[in-house]
Amino acid sequence: MKEKILNQLQNFSKGMFVPVLILPIAGLIIAFGNILTNARLAEYLPFLKNEMVYGLGKMLSGSLVSILVNLGIIFCVGLAVGLSKKKKAEAGFTSLLVFLVFLNAMNIFLNLTNKLAPADALRGSGQTMVLGVQVLDMGVFLGIILGAVVAYIHNRFCEKEFDGAFQIYGGSRLVFIILIPITVGLAILLSYVWPSIQYLISSLGGFITSAGNFGLFMYGALERLLIPTGLHHLVYTPFLYSSLGGVAEIGGKVFEGARNIYFAEMADPSIAKLSASVIWDARGLSKMFGLIGACLAMYHTALPQNKNKIKALLIPAAVTSILAGVTEPIEFSFMFIAPILFAIHAVLSGLGMVVLNILGVTAIGPNGFIDFLLYNLPLGIEKTHWPVFILVGIGQFIVYYVIFRFLIVKLKLKTPGRETSGDTKLYTKSDYKEKISKDKKSESSIPVAMVVEGLGGNDNILKVDNCYTRLRVVVKDSSLVNEALLKNETAANGVVIKGENVQVVYGLKVTGVRKSVDEYLGIESN
Known part of the structure; x- marks a missing residue:
């Protein structure tokens, strides 16, 4: 059971990369827009005083902030795509439909049960406007919940087909049909449950805040300690994109999460001091x-x-x-x-x-x-x-x-460079160039045949995936994985084996490694 739970958490962590990795790009564009509208810089760079340059900066920073106030739908679609095993585009489209259905279903139910707060008194009511629809303020958690549900149903039924007149209702259409009652049911259920969850989240945030520097220390230490498991993303993501990381009203809009608040404050020159x-x-x-x-x-x-x-x-x-x-x-x-x-x-x-x-x-x-x-x-x-x-x-x-x-x-620790047995091989640049020249076909400059061999061979590999720095593979038998081969012959920085899940750390070149492995195995990259 423990291994199954860990596997699910690892899969969830991988799926989170789709929405999470796009957000820093939005932040960089906001930063660039802020540079173009910076009055102090304009004193030294006269071209920044040009109205067109200033207007471009305002458009960039102002338009990208809209991403930060719509994280629910971004995480819903991104997580559905990230967690789906096949037909990812259809999963993303279905998640968009489900998000819209959920919003309106919850709004109607809150109205029918007289729980809808007055439109002019949303502040402090636990409700907010999402895409113009008033619902309970679930923030990024709404997207995470719906994205995970869509991915689960999609993976189970996306290839289910019917014969005859019902053929049109198979595949992704069947997935959406199944999700309609589930989504409406979730809207009703969360209308009752979420206020209590809101209270717990608020209490947790209050506890962390009251813990002060100790809470911050635990956060920073835990975020590093979970690196071997690949689950460290689950530590910092809630603080960056949910109310756990703070809530602030900026320019008449409410932002949740440390990074969202930061980007919003960047785009607002009236902010005198950052939160x-x-x-x-x-x-x-x-x-x-x-x-x-x-x-x-x-x-x-x-x-x-x-x-x-x-x-x-x-x-x-x-x-x-x-x-x-x-x-x-x-x-x-x-x-x-x-x-x-x-x-x-x-x-x-x-x-x-x-x-x-x-x-x-x-x-x-x-x-x-x-x-x-x-x-x-x-x-x-x-x-x-x-x-x-x-x-x-x-x-x-x-x-x-x-x-x-x-x-x-x-302590006479055997860190790299202190080995005397020669078990851990470290390559010079000339060694590395000679090694990679033997496999010119590999776009990643990694001998892909060695990667596959190190993972136990073609027949041992069930699924190939990757995150920002790691090749993530599901294998039949993890005992066949050759860690020494992967490290010494493919320049892997590390290998982590958790049950049937194998993570091989290649750093920023992992995307090329993943593509080469897919081509070598004859499978289509997702």
């Missing part, structure tokens, strides 16, 4: 600074004969962490061979967020230094205190370096 709730999105501190100190410590403690090899491994991983915020290549280099370092990393990550909160820093940089510059510089120092973020980061770099170096030497 403290954005601290939940300050996860980039250890990515840009702390782990780089860990890399330097591992390099300095490597055996002399392995210095060049470890440099070839750590430099690309460090650059990826700094610029793109992808930390797994570094974390997987010591996670399993020196778990005490990973525990220390989680603790320091949580403490770093606490320090930022104490100092009143509201700068964010969840996806690396590029995001950090685009998000924070246009807002100025007074709103974000971004220079303090950098100073804290430098301090964290030093702390990581000192603690990691001390523990590696004191």
Whole structure:
């Protein structure tokens, strides 16, 4: 049972990537629009005073904010697409229909039962307007619930066909037919249940707020500790996109979640100071600074004969962490061979967020230094205190370096570069180029035949998927998976096996690896 639950959580985590990964793009466009309308920058860049440039900036930032106030439908469609196994486009279309049916069904039921709040007294009533329809304020949870339900029904019945006159009612039409009574029933059920859930969510948010820095520390540490399971997305997503991460009224609109509030405040020049709730999105501190100190410590403690090899491994991983915020290549280099370092990393990550909160820093940089510059510089120092973020980061770099170096030497930890048996092979650039030249057909520069062999062969692979950094595979027999082969011959940063679910960490090149594996196996990519 425990394994089944974990598998379902992992599948859900994968599905969440479809809506979640598109939202930072919206944030970047809002940031760019804010740059074009920034009065201070216009003093140094005269072209920003041009009316067309200013108007373009207002359009970009203002139009993208609409995404933030409609997260319900975005998560509904995105999650349905992400969780569906086949006919993803049809699943997305069906989820859109279901979302509209649910809104109107709940509105009508609330009206029939005299539970509909007056339109001019929505604030504090627990109700809101969604796509022009007044319903209970479920925020992003409405999209998550409906998206998951649609995906479940779609996966079960999307290929069910009928003969004769009923043929037209098969496939995706049957899915929608089945979902109509389910959706109406959910609207009625949640009309009674959701107010209690609203109270619990509010209480949880209040508890976390009352826990202050301890709650923030637990959040930061747990978000890192769950990296091996791939479930860390389930920790930060509710805080970024739901009321757990704060609620704020900006420009007459109510925004929920740390990232939504931040983006909305970016687009509103009248905001004098950013909300403290954005601290939940300050996860980039250890990515840009702390782990780089860990890399330097591992390099300095490597055996002399392995210095060049470890440099070839750590430099690309460090650059990826700094610029793109992808930390797994570094974390997987010591996670399993020196778990005490990973525990220390989680603790320091949580403490770093606490320090930022104490100092009143509201700068964010969840996806690396590029995001950090685009998000924070246009807002100025007074709103974000971004220079303090950098100073804290430098301090964290030093702390990581000192603690990691001390523990590696004191405990004789076999971190990369300290192996004497040769079991863990680290490639130089020339080794790597020679290795990938043997498989020119692979678009990902990874020997795809080795990937398949490492996963137990063609017949052992049941399903191939991927997230932002990991190749996620369902296999028949996990005992056939060759971790050493995947790491040494395919440049995998790590391998995680949970029952029939196998996750192979390739970093940002994972999309190319996934495509190559699909082509090698002769299956159609989703």
